[in-house]
Amino acid sequence: MNGGRKMRVLVIALSVAVVLVSSFNIVNSFNKEEKQNTNILNYHEDNTKNGEKTHDVGEYIEGKKPLYVDGIVVVNKDYCLPKDYKSDKEKEALAAIDKMTKDAKHEDVNLNIRSGYRSYKTQENLFNLYANRDGKEDASTYSAKPGQSEHQTGLAYDFTDASLKSVGNWFDDTKEAKWLYENAYKYGFILRYPPGKTNITGYIYESWHYRYVGTEHSNNFIMNCLTLEEYLGIN
């Protein structure tokens, strides 16, 4: 083989190699893209209908069966709990509280629970007390009727600071309220009654009331822009 012929063979061999490598890459990236598109398609089929997120909504029977949406028990003025309701997530919530209060303490934030689980009967007595004092209508703007209190789930907690004072607007400007607002979601808690959302939640702003929903949900509530009703599509 002379020099010129050698060169030509080399060039041809190189060109073949280049074509082979690039066509392999093209096929590969097509496969990748196709795979990604299929995943996106599956996601949309599973979670959306006409562009709206769909939810797993359970059966609700007043006084008998509480409403579950996406695995979260819903308690508000439209959906109440049966008298004997018991959550299986209470232990999990208490463990999360324990971790949260310890972490807060390291930042000189003193979180104390003022109110946690409240039975149907206790709520009944409480509401009647307020209703006798202020009338039923007024009482229902700040107190839940029996069966309508999240505290009956054992997953809702009212926080106070080192003073252990009873809940109220005074808590709004404390470092404890600020810390909870910024950090509670990391532990599975959400601010249940945010400011300016009374028309959705039915309750005035409660800087002290947090609800455990688990981190898989609370991570979507970063800085508490949402209400639970909006998040679950039931507002």
Ligand SMILES: [Zn+2]
């Ligand atoms: Zn509360």
